[in-house]
Amino acid sequence: MERLQEKYKKEVIPQMIEKFGYKSLMAVPVIKKVVVNTCFGKQTVNKIGTEREKLVEAIIKDLSLITGQKPKIIKAKKSIAAFKLRKGLEIAAMITLRRKRMWDFLERLIYIALPRSRDFKGIPPDSIDEKGNLSIGIKEHIIFPEVFTEKEKTIFGLEVSIVLNAKSKEEGLTLYKLLGFPIKE
Numbered sequence: 001m002e003r004l005q006e007k008y009k010k011e012v013i014p015q016m017i018e019k020f021g022y023k024s025l026m027a028v029p030v031i032k033k034v035v036v037n038t039c040f041g042k043q044t045v046n047k048i049g050t051e052r053e054k055l056v057e058a059i060i061k062d063l064s065l066i067t068g069q070k071p072k073i074i075k076a077k078k079s080i081a082a083f084k085l086r087k088g089l090e091i092a093a094m095i096t097l098r099r100k101r102m103w104d105f106l107e108r109l110i111y112i113a114l115p116r117s118r119d120f121k122g123i124p125p126d127s128i129d130e131k132g133n134l135s136i137g138i139k140e141h142i143i144f145p146e147v148f149t150e151k152e153k154t155i156f157g158l159e160v161s162i163v164l165n166a167k168s169k170e171e172g173l174t175l176y177k178l179l180g181f182p183i184k185e
Helices: 003-020 050-067 099-116 169-179
Strands: 031-039 072-075 090-097 134-138 158-164
Touching: 003 099, 003 169, 031 050, 031 099, 050 090, 050 099, 090 099, 099 134, 158 169
Parallel strands: none
Antiparallel strands: 031 090, 031 158, 072 090, 134 158
16 A cells, blocks of 8 residues: 555544544545646648657556556647647547556655655645635646656646545635645645
8 A cells, every 4th residue: 555545544534534534434535536638730831751650658657657557638629720730630549647646756756756846835725726626837747757758859838736535625725735736824
């Protein structure tokens, strides 16, 4: 069992029960899944053929290294000339993490990646929605230790969405703080 998951079970659950007065362990909010996604957009829009394919492959390889899982490729549903977009063109990659991979990723995100990011002052509390879900935008994927910065030609951003089964924003905020997320006061 991982350290963050152990911390959740041994420390966070008792503190949440004490603060919110849950009648059952099953009523305590738990992280259901983590969704990591990125858009190829601006980097690949002017590229054609093999150059575009190489760029997309490099992004997919880096995402696989970061999450430990192969991403699902999302294709354009319709053509939009103003954005130089054709139907069927690969435009994004998405990964849904659950169970062990989710806890591993969260541990690396909280303790290694976020502190390494440039000018990081904490996650703003308004990043949490009314159901307690957290969305974090990461400008540079090179903050993850799995990516070798010397080899990188393309730097892309990604979005991390953490989905809870909480009933309110307050429950979600408390859970994140107890888990050790660097949330601004």
